[in-house]
Amino acid sequence: MLKVYADWMGIEPGVSGRSRGGCMNNIWILTGESSRATIYTMATHTADLEEVQCFSNTAARQHEQDLTSDLPGKGFDGKGGGQHGLTSKGSKKDSETLNFAKTLCDTLEDGRLQGQYKELVLCASPHFLGVIRQNITVSTRHCVVAEIDKNLVKASTEEIRRQVHDKLFS
16 A cells, blocks of 8 residues: 555655655755756755756847847837837836746746755846746745845855855754
């Protein structure tokens, strides 16, 4: 009976908390900004970080003019002489940032569904953290154990681990 339960739960009989395939006790840490992000994993709250996946959003590094140079031009009103853009409001750069955040949130959701982590820590620049919050699923949001509103994308893994540890245990 224990073996059947263990198979159903995906764990090794007699080995507490370890799963085959996915590591359900892992902690995932997302460090991100509008142009790049990295997901790290930690087996425990004190373990070293291991890189899971890197993401790049090259459009966020471009100037708005470079992103919009192929967009439709301006239109003119008949009598008033007013000029207006022929596209919707909002910048292309903001749209690219939103798409990037959605891609990251989809990856976090997939990892949760596959049992690759149990706890999630979000580390991002304040604006980008807000975009992530708006796009993360409710189920994934329940896994978030800490948020650090600081851009740690360029930080060393040791600095990220220290920041996460300080946030979780202070």
